[in-house]
Amino acid sequence: MIKGKSVQLKREENDGIRICIMRFVRKYYDYDILMQELAPSIGLLTEYKKGKMNWEDYEKRYLEEIKDKGAAIQRIINLGKDKNVTLLCWEFDDKFCHRRLVINEINKRLASS
Numbered sequence: 001m002i003k004g005k006s007v008q009l010k011r012e013e014n015d016g017i018r019i020c021i022m023r024f025v026r027k028y029y030d031y032d033i034l035m036q037e038l039a040p041s042i043g044l045l046t047e048y049k050k051g052k053m054n055w056e057d058y059e060k061r062y063l064e065e066i067k068d069k070g071a072a073i074q075r076i077i078n079l080g081k082d083k084n085v086t087l088l089c090w091e092f093d094d095k096f097c098h099r100r101l102v103i104n105e106i107n108k109r110l111a112s113s
Helices: 042-049 055-065 070-082 098-112
Strands: 002-006 017-020 085-089
Touching: 002 070, 002 098, 017 070, 042 055, 055 098, 070 085, 070 098, 085 098
Parallel strands: 002 085, 017 085
Antiparallel strands: none
16 A cells, blocks of 8 residues: 655554655655655745745646656555555645655556556
């Protein structure tokens, strides 16, 4: 199973492998694998955080950014075959977080295979 949660939350037994997909990472974050290639680009993140684009535009641009990240997404899928995987990012609510978009992309790939 692949799920998401905030990196600010403590590790739980059912988290399995914790994969951090953030651009800016602190040494004290609790994760097993860092996959910054799935983090939004600095430019995209900056524009969104400064209010220069809405979520819909951010989502479209982020999905464009990860189109060529198939190997990273496949690695997560492969890890999730045998154990739980938890994607980590900063936001508590995944409604406006890119980890939800990655999980959606993973689910699309799994549904089409």
